[in-house]
Structures are given as C-alpha cells and as structure tokens.
Amino acid sequence: MELLSDQGLRVDGRRAHELRNVECRLGVFGRADGSAYLEQGNTRVLATVYGPHEARAAQRRHDVASINCQYRQAVFSGWERGRRAGGGGDRRAQELGALLQNTLESVVLVELYPRSQIDVYVQVLQADGGTYATCVNAATLALIDAGVALRDYVCACSASVLRDQPLVDLNSLETSGAPELTAALLPRSGRLPLLEMSQRFHVDKLGELLDVAETACRDVHTILNRAVRRHVSARSSEK
C-alpha cells in the first residue's frame, strides 16, 4: 500500500499539507475544574485538569506550582486489544507523562500559584497516529477551560517527509512507515517547547520539516482558538 500516491493523495485521501478533521468540546465534565475532548481524525483524547489546589507535602514547592501529568491509553484504543500491566505499555505512559509535564511547565505561569499543584490527566480513547500531539492540544484546551493562566496556546502537530514530500498530521499507518517529528509551538513567540522524533531522516531535511510543522501548528492554533471563543461566548450567553 502506498503512503503517497502519484497524484499526491495519501491513504485517507488527504493532500500532503492537510490536517485531519478536528472536533473539540470544552467543559465536558462537570466535576473537573477543566476538561476537554479532542478528536483529530480517528484519534480521540480526553483531558481533565484539577487545580490549582493544595499540593501534597512531597510535591509542594515554595515559589511555583508543581504540575502533575498522567498519560493513559485505554486498552481498547489501539490496533490490538490489551496492554501488559507492566513492561512496554507502562513505560511509554510514564515517558509521555513526563514529557507532557515538561511541555506544560514551560507555558503555565507557575509563579502565580506557589505551593499549589495542578493535575492534568490525559486519557487516549482511540489512537490512530499523532496521539501525543493530540494530547498536548487537549491538555491546552482543558487548562484554558480550568482558567489556569497560560503564556500562550500550545499547539502540537506531527510532521514527516516521504520521498522528499513533507507530510503533516500522520495517522498510524504513516507513523509506522515513515519517520515522524512531533513539534509543539507557542504561536505568539514562534518558539518550540516540544520536539520528539522516531526513526531517522537526514539532517538536511530538518529545516524544511520544522517549517512545515510550524505551519501545521499555526493551523491547529486557528482551530483551537475558534473553539475556545465559541465555547466562551456560548457560556456567557447562557447567563
């Protein structure tokens, strides 16, 4: 199966620079301080934020808030059912949780919430490529819904290059067949809080990949921004 046909169409009929269809909803859980549900194509992620609340003694820091992130992938989310309790699945979850924490720590204004803790829980309901980028986007929306002060949106997207053609927003088939670069962007400053990649590609392609990823992240930003404004105006018109 060809990942990119001669006419320039990908396996799901998209063109190289097109993102998957994005659907998002904020405030899906009543109990959590902030929550968001995000779909990017077939990847579905749920993010909830609790906090800022009093930090546990071990996590308490006197001058800044501590951010605690947890990444969970549901057993029914992938191609094969079931993850082993220990071993590969758990480690990947731990790694991604730590990565999410690093990304969010650079964007949340932690100096405003000393001695507190902000919990971010991300649950992947369906994984079809680009899960990590979707998690970052969902976490951003949930933080906005919770009213936590942020420096800027964090918009993430995955990118790749296949036969000299850059692609964006890979699905799982494309992820297994081509190297994947996941980048997050703060749109106002244009800086990257996150860079991850798998497999390998030549360094000369890196510049082009970063440009393509940045454009895709800005597109994601437009969508998220629109969703947030729609949600806020809907809430304010309720009252």
Add this chain to the structure above:
Amino acid sequence: MKPLVPSTCETNSVVDAVSKGTRLDGRELLDHREATIQFGREYGTCQIRLGNTRALATVRAELGTPRPSRPNEGTLQVAVDVTSTAAPGADRSNDLTVGLERLLERCLRESRCVDQESLCVVADEKVWQLRLHVELLDLGGNACDAAALAALAALCHFRRPHVSVTGGEVRLCPADEAEPVPLAVLHKPVLVTFAFFGDGQHFVADPTEIEERASEGLLTVGMNSYREICTLHLTGKLLLNKQQVLECTELAAARARSLTSQLRRALTADEAERTAIHPFPGLARVELERMATAAASVRLSGAVRGPALTAEQISEMEKEVDEKLSVFRHKDMAAAAEIGQGGASQWGPPSDDEEGDQDEMWPRTAETPAKTAPAASDSDSEGEQTVLHPEDLEPHAEPGTGKGLRCPMPVR
C-alpha cells in the same frame, strides 16, 4: 534522600560563567569531554567514561519466540539501572531510568540500528532476543550520552553463538565448533546533549552535573555518521527556536562522526588483542579456560589426569596459561584499577565451610589463579568488584580482635 534543590548561588555562578563564555571546569562552551571506551572480557560488555560519568553496558542473547506482530524479527530490550553507588537511596529517580530507557529504545531500536530481521532463526518460532542492560555507575552529568555510547559499543562488540537449523531442529553451536557471529549493525547512532541557559540564549555541549541542574533544559540529539537524525528530545522548561535546533544538530553531526571513528578504532584494537592469543578470537577464550581449568585442577587435586605429567611440565603449562590469561586479566583489572588500586587482603584464613562461596565474594588479586573461571566469568566482566583500600582499613587489623572493617564472615 530527597533530591537536592540547587542553591541559588550555585545556579547563578554557573549561569554567569556561561554568559561570559566560560565553564566551571575550564572547557569552552562547545567542548566535549573525552570519552574512554573499554571492552570487557566477555563479548558485548563495554564501559564508557565521560569525565566523572561512567556507564557499563552488557548485551545478552537468548533464543525465544518472536512478537506476534513481527514474526520474523528478533527483539531488542533495553533496561537501564542507576546503581546505588551513583545515586543513593530514593535519589534513584524513576523518571531518569524510564526516560533513559525510552530514549535508548528510540535511538537504537526504532531507528533500526541493529538489523532485527537477521536475528530470525526460524520464522514464527525462534528468534534471538537481545537484552541490553545499561548500568550507570557514576553520575557526573550527561548520563544520556555515556549510556548511549556504552549501549552502542556493547552492541557492536557483541557476538552471538552460531545456530544450525537442521530440519525443524535448532542447535546452538558452541564456540569451539563455530566462531560466534557479530550482530548486523546498520548504522551507529550516538546521542549528543546540550544544556541551555538564559532563556535559551546560551548553550553548552556535554554538561556536567552542576550545569545540568542549573540549566533551563536539555536538548538531546541522536545522530549517526551519515548525518541522519535518529532522535530529538527536549527536557525541562525550555523554549527553542528553529535556528538553535539547526545549530545544535550541526554540532551533533561533528561529534557523532568523531565518536563513531573512535569506537571503530577501539573495536579494531580489541579484536587485534584477542587474535594475538588465538587466530579465532571466539576460540581463544574457550581454549584458555580449558587450559586454565586443567592446570588448576592438576595443581589443586594433586592427582594427575591423563598421561603422567612431570612437575616441570605442570609449571610450564601454568606459565603459558598465565601469560595468555594476562591479556584478558588486564581487561578486568583495568576496569577495577580505575576505581581503586586495591590492597592486599587483610583477612585471616577463612573457615573451612565457607571456602565454597569465597571466590565470588573476594576480588581476584594477581596471586590467585583463575580457579572458577567459567562460573565467575559473568561477574568478573562487570568490573564491579569490591575493592578494599589499604588506607581505609585501620592499621594492623588483627583478625578476630574485632578491629578494622566489620565483616559478616567469622574470621579466625
């Protein structure tokens, strides 16, 4: 022990120095520390020293069933351990080991460093399962790079036994029948880490521990000598722009090239040493061990096996074995000598019933012969031997008086 929060003056002095273009250990901002590569006696063991950072990697292979999703590929499992000598107690943070494991997996496994299809013996049934174990013996900053280099060197050094498949039966050939086979390493990725300061304005290559603690974040780039990027990893509260990333990858490319050529030279030198003993390096070890056991058993039991051997013949055999073993022995001792010189044993004669496990507990000094060479070979090649410094023990520790170090064994 809770991890120490770096003090403000420590952090400030490091950041200040970096902004002026100097570093606390006198290096230039973009200078790397020199890496020393040391291979052990067993194939697939390697110790790397990068300044004060030490990493020891071992590769083991066993036959097993393949993963159902990939029936004709072998597997590579990575495990990283931070030893207690490196970071005592609760300081062995889980995040460090998990992060490092995942980073090494991505760098080595997902970038297809080792050709896993060549590890297949019988499709769907038997494949080679490689286990790569990395121990961080000392944390002096930049554990990532040291661990990755150790892992790569171990993989390049490792030789697996030859297998013969006849009909449906798989047979492992011992080393004296068929030379062990090296792994098919397609490319050699190394990790290069940079630490950023001053809101991303300045960065240093190969940070020491204090620089890591004081930095805002680390960027780890994995590259091979063909200028291909194998990993990119950002940690900490770091915000980068595209220009900095490209700059770092250029520097990483140069470092990767020099490290891979250093690794290639070290591998050739190691191979030359082994072939000096025996033209077939795999056999060298087996033959030596056989000679050593024969010589030792002759000496120990006092009986003569096979044709009658005169005393001169026995001593000649011993001399020959010692000479040849000395090449290998220096590999073990070299590793131990790095840690400390080790003094002569200060213990009195042990009790009779404890002689059995003595060999595993005490380090082999130059006087004791390789008595249990096959059994102890695994622990020897690790290089983690307890070494007693003569100055650490109280002077004139009489056995049995209770002075000197306390030991669990009764000493007469």
